[in-house]
Amino acid sequence: MDKLLTFSDVELYYDNVHALKGVSLDMDEGETVALIGANGAGKSSVLRAITGLKRIRSGEIVYQGERIDAREPDEIVRMGIAMVPEGRRVFPYMSVKDNLLMGAFTRIDRTGITATLDMVLDRFPRLKERYSQAAGTMSGGEQQMLVIGRALMARPRLLLLDEPSLGLAPKLVQAIARSIVAINRDAKVSVLLVEQNSRMALRISQRAYALSTGRIALSGRSSEILNDERVRHLYLGGEL
Amino acid sequence: MAQVIANGVYLGAQYALIALGLTLIFALMNVLNFAHGQMYVLGGFITYTAYGQLGLPFIVALLASGVTLGVIGALIEKLLFRTVIRRSVREESTMLLAAAVAYFLDAVILLLFGEKQRGVPKIVNGVFVSDALIMPYDRLLIGALAVLFIGAFMLFMQFSKPGRAMRALAQDRVAAQLMGVRVDRYSMIGFALGAMLAGVVGGLLVAITGVNSGIGGPISIKAFLMVMIGGAGVVGGAIAGGFILGMIESVGLSVLHAYGDITYLVIFAALMVFLSIRPNGLMGKPWG
Ligand SMILES: Nc1ncnc2c1ncn2[C@@H]1O[C@H](COP(=O)(O)OP(=O)(O)OP(=O)(O)O)[C@@H](O)[C@H]1O
Ligand SMILES: [Mg+2]
Numbered sequence: 001m002d003k004l005l006t007f008s009d010v011e012l013y014y015d016n017v018h019a020l021k022g023v024s025l026d027m028d029e030g031e032t033v034a035l036i037g038a039n040g041a042g043k044s045s046v047l048r049a050i051t052g053l054k055r056i057r058s059g060e061i062v063y064q065g066e067r068i069d070a071r072e073p074d075e076i077v078r079m080g081i082a083m084v085p086e087g088r089r090v091f092p093y094m095s096v097k098d099n100l101l102m103g104a105f106t107r108i109d110r111t112g113i114t115a116t117l118d119m120v121l122d123r124f125p126r127l128k129e130r131y132s133q134a135a136g137t138m139s140g141g142e143q144q145m146l147v148i149g150r151a152l153m154a155r156p157r158l159l160l161l162d163e164p165s166l167g168l169a170p171k172l173v174q175a176i177a178r179s180i181v182a183i184n185r186d187a188k189v190s191v192l193l194v195e196q197n198s199r200m201a202l203r204i205s206q207r208a209y210a211l212s213t214g215r216i217a218l219s220g221r222s223s224e225i226l227n228d229e230r231v232r233h234l235y236l237g238g239e240l
Numbered sequence: 241m242a243q244v245i246a247n248g249v250y251l252g253a254q255y256a257l258i259a260l261g262l263t264l265i266f267a268l269m270n271v272l273n274f275a276h277g278q279m280y281v282l283g284g285f286i287t288y289t290a291y292g293q294l295g296l297p298f299i300v301a302l303l304a305s306g307v308t309l310g311v312i313g314a315l316i317e318k319l320l321f322r323t324v325i326r327r328s329v330r331e332e333s334t335m336l337l338a339a340a341v342a343y344f345l346d347a348v349i350l351l352l353f354g355e356k357q358r359g360v361p362k363i364v365n366g367v368f369v370s371d372a373l374i375m376p377y378d379r380l381l382i383g384a385l386a387v388l389f390i391g392a393f394m395l396f397m398q399f400s401k402p403g404r405a406m407r408a409l410a411q412d413r414v415a416a417q418l419m420g421v422r423v424d425r426y427s428m429i430g431f432a433l434g435a436m437l438a439g440v441v442g443g444l445l446v447a448i449t450g451v452n453s454g455i456g457g458p459i460s461i462k463a464f465l466m467v468m469i470g471g472a473g474v475v476g477g478a479i480a481g482g483f484i485l486g487m488i489e490s491v492g493l494s495v496l497h498a499y500g501d502i503t504y505l506v507i508f509a510a511l512m513v514f515l516s517i518r519p520n521g522l523m524g525k526p527w528g
Binding site: 051053072073074077078082083085089090091092093094098101102103105106150154 | 401404405407408411412414415416417418419420421422
């Protein structure tokens with residue numbers, strides 16, 4: 001019962017599309033776990049199921065010993081789970097400041113919010129420079145920092161990241177990867193990292209699951225998966 | 241000239257308030273509230289009853305209009321729109337519902353308040369006179385109140401937590417949900433606020449032009465005009481649209497007057513040309 005998060009036999013459908021077919025996985029407190037797989041494998045669906053954006057049809061999702069699969073998204077946030085959605089999704093016409101404040105929407109401790117805001121701005125100094133700028137006018141990399149910062153504003157225990165490297169130049173991917181490592185290490189936030197950039201994800205995670213058309217096809221220590229010839233061929237496209 | 245501008249600003253401020261409510265509802269829920277004009281009329285009749293009939297202070301009557309419409313708006317959202325949005329797969333369903341609500345409110349208003357034009361005693365007497373400008377004090381006061389309400393609404397949207405949540409919801413529904421914003425709660429708050437604005441303007445204008453049960457439809461049409469001019473779902477657009485329509489009407493009434501009652505004919509023709517050039521209105525983006 002020490003697990004932070006457990007999926008048991010989770011089935012999820014979009015009308016007739018069977019997106020998750022009996023997915024079971026788990027995470028310990030403090031871990032960074034990678035979830036990799038091809039387009040349409042069901043990675044985002046796993047995250048949507050956790051956050052309550054999408055209801056599962058059967059199975060169980062347990063977080064810190066509690067069933068959460070029937071809860072509303074706002075309850076999930078209050079329980080300490082924050083998600084950075086696919087494609088960034090900043091609030092485009094809001095300032096950086098208001099975007100970050102939205103991240104703390106469920107919190108009421110004013111002084112605590114200010115402290116977290118300072119912490120986030122320290123972690124991403126670029127956001128401080130752009131503080132009053134409309135988020136939609138920032139570069140892709142800056143927007144990615146913003147949405148990660150926004151999620152941190154909720155002071156989560158578990159951070160869900162959906163393809164944070166998507167569409168970013170290699171240098172920026174490196175920077176984002178370093179931030180994720182730092183957040184996991186310094187802020188003691190557990191991270192579930194969804195990535196198509198499997199190489200990056202496997203390098204910065206301790207364990208990994210590979211999804212293939214809605215099923216867990218493979219799981220294990222990231223370092224082992226990274227060095228496994230077969231996997232390399234299957235999931236890393238020989239691009240090492 | 242100053243006279244025309246002053247009239248335009250006075251009228252524009254009222255219109256902007258109406259358009260703000262309409263655009264707020266649209267931005268949050270993607271609902272075109274055809275019943276907006278009827279909500280305005282209901283607000284007018286409530287102020288008429290409270291101030292004109294019961295003799296309560298005007299400001300109390302105005303408050304009664306706002307609060308009543310707010311409650312009605314909240315109920316309409318919770319009981320009608322929420323249910324329909326949840327079950328329906330087609331967007332037109334909410335339009336039909338809004339039209340039905342408009343007819344329903346029309347009937348209720350007719351039943352409760354009759355078909356007569358109603359006015360109230362002047363809230364202040366006297367007329368401001370200068371070389372260029374003649375303006376009754378009650379118009380000045382009502383205009384000032386409208387500007388005050390516009391300011392208050394904008395400050396609320398910009399700096400309060402619920403205001404920020406509603407902007408977030410309008411800009412990215414899913415992201416807002418992920419921040420912990422409850423869509424149903426804030427749709428209700430937004431609808432209530434929009435209806436409240438309509439009711440308050442109805443209350444304001446009853447002091448000047450009076451109210452009658454038949455003007456709901458035409459007011460709705462004007463509100464849609466303003467929103468189309470400014471661009472749907474944008475605060476700045478609603479305000480711009482309101483003041484532009486107020487100004488055109490004011491100019492039209494003094495300039496085109498000589499040619500008969502063609503102000504609105506000209507406005508509609510101009511709008512068609514304008515929309516063919518700028519289909520999204522002046523500012524086609526949600527909630528800046
Ligand atoms: N809203 C939806 N309606 C219908 N089908 C959907 C919907 N969202 C996802 N799907 C389908 O469910 C399956 C899993 O989708 P999901 O978004 O979880 O994949 P993914 O692994 O995140 O893919 P990607 O790498 O492209 O983001 C896919 O077949 C997809 O087409
Ligand atoms: Mg995805």
